[in-house]
Amino acid sequence: xxxxxxxxxxxxxxxxxxxxxxxxxxxxxQEWNLKLARSLALLDGIYGGAAASVLGFGLMRxxxxxxxxxxxxxxxxxxxxMALFAIGGALSIYPTIVFLRWRRDLARGVLPEFSATQxxxxxxxxxxxxxxxxxxxxxxxxxxxxx
Numbered sequence: 760x761x762x763x764x765x766x767x768x769x770x771x772x773x774x775x776x777x778x779x780x781x782x783x784x785x786x787x788x789q790e791w792n793l794k795l796a797r798s799l800a801l802l803d804g805i806y807g808g809a810a811a812s813v814l815g816f817g818l819m820r821x822x823x824x825x826x827x828x829x830x831x832x833x834x835x836x837x838x839x840x841m842a843l844f845a846i847g848g849a850l851s852i853y854p855t856i857v858f859l860r861w862r863r864d865l866a867r868g869v870l871p872e873f874s875a876t877q878x879x880x881x882x883x884x885x886x887x888x889x890x891x892x893x894x895x896x897x898x899x900x901x902x903x904x905x906x
Contacts, residue, residue, distance in 0.1 A: 761824065762820070762824035762825065765816055765819050765820050765823075765824055766820060766824075766825075768812070768816045769812075769813065769816035769817050769820060772809050772812035772813045772816055773809075773813050775805065775809040775812075776806060776809035776810055776812075776813055776892075777892055779802045779803075779805040779806040779809055780806055780885060780888055780889060780892070781889070782802050783799055783802045783803060783806065783854070783885060784882070784885045784886070784889065786798055786799055786802070787799070787878065787881065787882055787885070791870070791873060792870065793865075793868065793869075793870045796861055796864075796865060796870060796871050796873070797865055799858055800858045800859075800861055800862070800865060803854060803855055803858045806851070807851075807855065810847075810848065810851070813844075814844070821837075831902070834902055836898050836901040836902045836906060837898075837902050839898050840895055840898035840899060840902065843891050843894060843895050843898065844895065846891055847888050847891040847892060847895075850884045850885075850887050850888045850891065851884070851888060853880060853881065853884050854881045854884050854885060857873075857877055857881055
């Protein structure tokens, strides 16, 4: 019974992660204003929390439930999935740094500076994260089927 709880929490965290990332990406197309900046910073925090939850619940499943560490540790698909997750995490660093730099301005109610170059880079990083996240389920399928 515990296995289904951790599997469910893992999948819910994945959905929240993806929803937060897509929401951030959609908001970046909006006209720049203080409300938008606050929303992006909040969503990025949700994204980070969801990513930590995905990793935590996923590791719990690998270590204590499902097929066990011995099965997963010898699976090249598993390590590929972990590499993709790490790449997604690395791609999220730049946007998070940009949003964290806004904290002081947002606390004072001041619209943070967000140059066209920064915006383009953040969009590119988010687009790449979306692609990576869309590939991960292919690896998960291969793991589940023992390929």
